[in-house]
Each structure stands twice: as structure tokens, then as C-alpha cells.
Amino acid sequence: MKSTIAALTILLTAITAAAQTAPPSNGERLMAHALESSGAWETLQYLTDDIGPRLSGSKGAALAVQWTTARFRSWGIAVRDEKVMVPHWVRGEERASLVSHNGQKIVLTALGGSVATPVRGITADVIEVSNFDELDRLGNKVRGKIVYYNNPMNMDLVRSGHSFEAYEEAVRYRGAGASRAAKYGAVASLIRSVASASLRDPHTGAMRYDPKLPKIPAAAMTIEDAMLVDRLIRKGERVRMHLVLTPKTLPDADSANVVAEIRGSERPDEIVLVGAHLDSWDLATGAIDDGSGVAMSMEVLRLIKDLGLHPRRTIRCVLFMNEENGLRGGRGYAAAHKDEIGRHAAAIETDAGAAAPTGFSTNVSGEALTSLESRVHPLLARVNAARFEQSSEAGADISPLTDAGVPSFGLISDPLHYFDYHHSPSDTLDKIDPKDFAADTAALAALTWEIADSTEPLRAK
């Protein structure tokens, strides 16, 4: 025991001495700067509080492009806007009531891309199904009815840290539910909001129509309203709803990805992309989805510039437009840069919130990952972000690059509460703890720097 303590004391003294004498590495300096600076928070606050919601095609989205571009420029960082055309869907009035139950209000929100109801609305019986099999069994019995997919998130999965798996499972009815119901003659399609908490706030999100089938309106009820309809139907009561939705799809609008970069000192044609999506849903200011990712990604470049560092490879920040309802920015970037996709040393997307960091998802594996981990672990462990998880997709915007074999990474933050707020009116700045957010930024800066400044190349599996 005594000798163990003696040995530890010697070791500790040696480490302390080394720490005192060795100057901090650039990665360490970047992390320290990220943890002490309020720069990323100020970016996030302006983007969300001052500009507000940023749905593709909206004034907010246009302002976000202008402002982030100007902000890079004010930092002395080269920046350009790369044009993309985006869908322009505009939410209208949305209201519903149970005509069968004293006209009680049902709180819901249109799904992104939904067509409108007739001006006077639809009045129809609600028929509930738990899944597509049940719908198929009902078949033409849903004709003339409003189909309601009762699709709760699996909260056991959420509580055990697998929120995204629970989301994937529940969200399929949001995307495909309307067309699947329209096939059998349904007049509208409703889901239960895909959410892990609710105070009667609805969660929107994109849906898509099968072009071969009639387009019917689609909306998400709050969890409370979905549970109410379910309880009434289970009691054997006829539930008849009046539904008014007046969204519009306008012609595609001009928009842009914002592309900023710090040129590499030794291998300028090799690119490490760090990015996030600039658009948000319209119901809130998009603080966790994805203002935080935008602010962190911008901050990585600002911190490097501020410290006067010169990475070996080029670090490029891309703020993608239209992740939420079209992915035009992600696809547009890949198309515009197709000749240099092979020169992307890595692509790092941040689009999973801003709770405390845990690590990164990646398509890099085997020896390449082991080698990378050995280099970055000492840095990332400082903010508990040293865990790498295998994944074939690290982020939607960079998915065309990932699919082309680019080593890809996605920052993972604690997912427990992500779907409490995601796509709902409550995705606002107050949901983010500035300390967690600074730790996220530090982790992102460290990984970006280490890949960009490494003498070794990185390979996806």
C-alpha cells in the first residue's frame, strides 16, 4: 500500500512537472479557449433570439444567410454563399375540434409539406390504427375517414439512452402515413406527435407524398390530444373531427449554403468540413435543431482564427440550408463540389442537440479509428466526449459525402431530452445549458483541429 502511494506520488509529480513545462498543444489551446469564450453563445443567441425561426424560403432563413455570412466576414474569415433553390412551404391556419364531443379543441400542427384541407375544413370520423399492418387489414374501411396513427415513442428506449432509435421507429408514420392512408381513400392523416415529453405542444416534421396517390392533409396532434382520441375510441365512442389546415406550397425560393474556410498551410486542397444546418422549423427558434450546431461550427473557425493557428489542411465550415424539408443544401453542396468530394479528409456534422457531449458517431473503423482515438482521446476525455460509435450515417446534410466514402463524424450529445423539444414550439434557447454547449464546442473544435492538422490521412471503413 505504502509503496503504491509512493509510486503514484512519483508519477503524479512527473505528470505535474510535464504539464508545467510542456506548452499546451494547439488542440488544448483551442479547447481551453472554447470553454472560456462566450463567442458561440453570442452567435447562438443572435441567431435564435434576434432572427428567430428559419424555415427554408422564409425571411428568417434569408436573414440567417446574410447575418452568418457577415459574421464570418467580420472575423476576417473567407466566406461565400453558394446558391441553392429550396422548397417554400408556408404554414397557415390550423385548428381542429371534436364535433362528437362538445366541439372540444384538438391541438395539432400541420406536417411540413402537407396540402391544405378545403377552406371550410373536413368533418369526418376518426379511425385509429397502431401500425401499417392494421391499416392494410382495414383497407377500404378507412374510406372517407381520418386515419390516426397511434405511434408512441418507446420510452424505455428513450430512458436507456436510445432516443434516436425510438424516434426512427415512431417517425415512419409521419413520413409515409398520409399516402399509405390515401391509398385506401382516407381524407386526412393524423399522427401522435413524435415526442418524449409534452405539455400539449405539437411536434411537426417533414412528410412526403407518393406521387401516384391522392394528396391528403397531414397533421400531428399533441400527445395529450392523441391520448384523448385514443381513450374515447377505446371506450367504443364515435369520434368525429372537424379539421382545418391551410398551408401553402409556394414556388421554390432562392437560398444558399454559407461556406467559410481557413485555408490549409500544407495541404490546402484537402478539406475537413465542419457543418450544421441553418434552417429550422417554423414553430420555434430552432435552438437545439440546429442553431446550436451552426453556432458551434462557426465558432470552431473563429477560435482557430482568434488564436492565430494554421492547420495543415483546409477547414471549411458549411452552414447547410433546408435540412428539414428537402435536403437541398446537402445535396446541392455535394453536386457543386463533386470534383473535390474525394479530397474531403473528413466531414463533421453537428445536428443532435446541445446537451452535454458524449462523443461522436462515425463511419471510420478498424485501425484508422484506433489510431485517431489514440490521438484525440486525451483531449476529448477532458469534456467526457471521447466515445466513438459506429454509424453508417453521421448527419443528413453530409450523407452524400458519407455515401461517397468520406470519413464522417457526428457530435453526440446526451439524447435523453432531445425529443422533448425537437420540432416543437419549445425548441428555444432556454433549453440549452451554456456549460454543456461550451463543452460541445470544445469537443468539436478538438476533433476538427486534430484531423485537419494531422500528418496522417484518415480513411472511412
Add this chain to the structure above:
Amino acid sequence: MKSTIAALTILLTAITAAAQTAPPSNGERLMAHALESSGAWETLQYLTDDIGPRLSGSKGAALAVQWTTARFRSWGIAVRDEKVMVPHWVRGEERASLVSHNGQKIVLTALGGSVATPVRGITADVIEVSNFDELDRLGNKVRGKIVYYNNPMNMDLVRSGHSFEAYEEAVRYRGAGASRAAKYGAVASLIRSVASASLRDPHTGAMRYDPKLPKIPAAAMTIEDAMLVDRLIRKGERVRMHLVLTPKTLPDADSANVVAEIRGSERPDEIVLVGAHLDSWDLATGAIDDGSGVAMSMEVLRLIKDLGLHPRRTIRCVLFMNEENGLRGGRGYAAAHKDEIGRHAAAIETDAGAAAPTGFSTNVSGEALTSLESRVHPLLARVNAARFEQSSEAGADISPLTDAGVPSFGLISDPLHYFDYHHSPSDTLDKIDPKDFAADTAALAALTWEIADSTEPLRAK
């Protein structure tokens, strides 16, 4: 040690034998029946799910009077409706946006009793104060402006079990804020929703005007929106809001208290009142406020009737109308029954939610309380509801009785989450755990029975 175990074994054997031989008391039978029965839950579910919101003067409130009256009758319990006239305030359109910040939407709800804005709305700068002192110091500087009271609940109080104290402190700006601001020429008054949790849902509640001052519109922003406005103002930015509220105050409407009773076998002219309020706010179905209290109070009579019990004193269930925005039911009952107030042996109100029970508040003290406690503790302890707390007010509806010296009680359930939902759109059935609710009902039934069937009288302090 050995002898202690031996002694305990003898004691346990004796208790077990007694339990096996002595038939359960009526209080025990009532509690057991409450815990195993789904009757109260069915009442609550119909009241909230099928009838829905029940604001005074609304169709829902009228249906609630009809249905609860019919339900007592169907149980074979004598019941009558006692007419009261109630205020009839109707919420209209309500919307706001920050014209200074890209027209961002501000989510808010009119306070009950508020006047409307002009049809086109009000557009004015927002000025923030933390309390009335700060308002008084600003004085005429608020002229032409929208005054925003930034009045967060003290969450340390909430977390330490004192939600109602935190509520009382914060809610004063809801009641008096508009007139206090109007005194200095403000054009509207806003508060931060008085709530202990938020997913961007606003919490309404009653406000009152000083008849000597101009009436200005009053609303509650969600916590998120209130925090946004606060952050912008703290950054030194000018915040200008467009506000549209179109509520109306219609002529007073006919309504009623529902009064049911089981006549006492020995002292029929001595009354034990058990009650709750039948009205709710309009934003939700009022499950915790106060559908649960109504269903529990009705169930006490149903359980007694169902078991064929005959209490010494009369047990009277009163479902009060208009607790939320006028207290006409509570005052009307006291006025209509003024000659028998002195014959009320006790009044027990349930209006504090339906989480797990902890005990009762009461104005009974000293020897009278000690004697009561010794009788009811063995019963109430079975559902962890044996704690009595001194309070000068046990419930708003029974306050005229309490003030007249009637021994009063209020069921206390765990208050931790009560103000997460209170007066907001999320006060819905799913917030109630049927097991906690059954325990509440059992506690209420036990206390009511023991007081009504006691040979001893009860005195308030």
C-alpha cells in the same frame, strides 16, 4: 435481543388474531372499496374527456351541472341544483408578435376577465419590471407602453415542497398587475406564466380591475417567450410588440351548484360538507383543477351508498360553480345556507390536484385536532395521508364557511408538479396516476366518514 423478538412475535400474533377476528370498521371498508373501485376514475374521465372544458357560463359548464346531477340521481342519491348567476367571459383571438424582431411570434393567453385590445391590436414598446416597487419608481415612464412583470416562481420553494407559497408570491402580478400599470398610463399588461414547468404553453388565471382606473388588456406569456423578451431587453434592445386580444365579457349567465346528500341517521341536521369546484378554465379539460376533486367528492357519497352505510350526521356533497373567476358558487352557497352554517360539523374541499395524498390542511387545532388525529391516523396512514397542517384557509369555495368558524379541511396531494399543469392547456387526464387518485379518494372518504359518524363534535380553533 432474543426476548425482544419473542415479545414482538407475541404482539404480532395478537394483532394478526385481532385483525382476523375483528370485522373491518366502516372507515376501513370505505377505504378498501375506494382503492379497488374504478368509479371515481370513470366519473373523472367522463367529466374531462367527454364533456371537456367547463368555464363558467360555457356549454361545458352547463353540461357538467346536468351530468353530475343525473349521475347522483342514477346512484339513488338525493340531489338538487342550487341556482347561482356567474360571470360569462369568453376568450377570443389571442396573438402577439415582436415587430422589432422579424415579427417573431410570442405565445401568450389572455388572463380571465381581461378586456380586449382594439380590433387592429396594440403596437407598443415593452418595458420590463420585476415588481411593483420598480413600477412605482418608473411611474409615468410606462405611459403608452406594455408593462411586462417578470415574475418567475421561486423554484427552490417548489422543489422543497412549497409550490403553493411560490405560487402566491408570483401570482400577485396576475391579479393586480393590469390596474397597477394602468395607473401610470400603460396600454397593456403582461406577466410571465405562473408555472413550474413549460414547453411553451401559457397559463391563464383570473385578474381583477380596480374600478377607479382605466381597464387595459392583460395576458400571460409562456415562460419561454417571457425569457426571450427579458433577454432582448437585457441586451439593451428595443422590444416592440403587436398584441391582439379579443375576449368578451357577456351578461352574467344562469348556472348552479350541485348539492347532493346522504341524510344522517342520528343527527341529520348536522352537516359534513365534502366538495370541489365543477368549473374549470377553458384552455384544458381541468383534470387536476378540479375534475379530480369533483370525482373524488362524488365518489365518497357513492361508496357510502354502495356499501349501505348510514352515517350519524348528514354528508353533503357540493359541486361549486365558478371558483376560477368569481367564486359565485362558494359565496352563493354560504348565502343560501346562512341559517345552517352553524350546523356544519365540517367542510372538506379538494382543490389541490390528484398526485399522491400527504394529508389535510385544517383550521382545527389543539385538543380537537389531537382527538381527531388519534381516531383517523390508523386509517389515513394506510395511504400516507395522515399529516395535518394548520391553515386558515382550506379551500376557496368553503372559505365563507371557514371564516364563519366551520371546522375546515383541504386534501393535500404532493404539490411538486401541480403548477406544471395548473390553468394551462396541459391540465388533462393523462397527468393523473389512477393509483394516486384512488389513494386520494380513499383518504377523503375516510376523513369524511370518521367526522360524520363520530359521536364527538369537532370544533375549529
